[in-house]
Amino acid sequence: MTVRESGVMQDPKSNNPSDGTETAFNIIDGRLIVTLHPKDDDFYFDSLCDDVSFALGKSGCGVLIMDATHLELIDDWDFQRLRRVIDVAALMGTKTIIAGVRPGVAASIVELGCDIGGFSTALNLKSALRFADTEIGP
């Protein structure tokens, strides 16, 4: 497994690179990995959709892995935003894997009765990458 590219990709439309809404991307073996952060403002998930679709288009990755390890809380609104990211990715022909969902987050998503179809899950980043290799292929 080699890290071919890593770093922060910026939307060319954004003139201010440090406005707190930037999203960290890593590309490992052709899988686009997004690390989700505990949201510090209401626009985080909004900008996430733009950032992710932009990065997907630029990199041409067939698999999107969202690492939710740092996410400790989620509400209905946030999950709808996250869903949008997944749906957009699906339209672009990309399969989404969400990795490392915490117990509390999992319980609240189920309690909120959100639609949890259309994406795969994995225990952690490692098993998400393995899952991508075995189930989806290069």
Next chain:
Amino acid sequence: MTDVIVSSTGTRSTTKDAATLLKQFRITDADLDLVRQFGDKIRPKIDAFVDQFYVWLAEQPFKYEFFMDDAHVQEVRTQQTKYWHDFFDAKIDDDFVETRRHIGRVHAKIELPLDIYMAAMNNCLENCVDVLMADEEPGNERQRTLLAIAKLMHFDEMITADTYSQVTNEVMLEQSKSMIEMSTPVTAIWDDILMLPLVGIIDSKRALDITARVLEEIGRTQSSCFILDISGVAIIDTAVANYLIKITKACRLMGCEPLISGLSPAIAQTIVNLGIDVGTIQTTGNLREALKHAFDHVGMTVTEK
């Protein structure tokens, strides 16, 4: 002068010192003097009082097992006699309060019903009144003595009963805690395979406990497969099925494959009759099949030696 102690089990108890309690019960030094004076008269009769209590106890329809063998009875009698001597010495300090708390704790430990203790106290109060009435002292003096004795007796009963209920509450809390622990024994039966055998009745509170415990264990052990065995569940209705579906959904969100095993023919029929959609959840009739699936999922095979 009040310390609030929150014990490990979460019960709140106030421990006040002797002076605060005396003030609260409006027991003055004069009252204590009266009790002491009266004590000089009653002290020779204490043994007879204690005897009387055992006569009363023997007349009761129930037999408390602690009073069954003579060695114990002798011990209790000695303690009881000492109790009354202490009482009529009327030296109320923190040590005195502590001895009363100790009695409460001992009563709770041996599960002596409070009514027996209260009856013993009443018995003594009655005897005190009898002695007092036979006295030649002027009427109002006798009344003041009686009031002082009654006050001190209530004081005594309060400390003992308070400690008693405190200990009982702690025991109950401890038990309900271990019940929850016992009712959700999520165990790793193999590397990467968790299992929870469900037994009994599932209500919303228990379903929440189960969900929390299961998710926590998945997070801790990073297991990729979870078997939920429901062969021991008494009733499956729409609500219970919904809880089970929620648990499996949450599992899947964490990246752990849920398997429900132990669907007996009766349960399977109920689920179909109720029209419950179990979706894509993998279900098996017995644990054996579930284990096979689980081994398959984690990429293992069982071979004979």
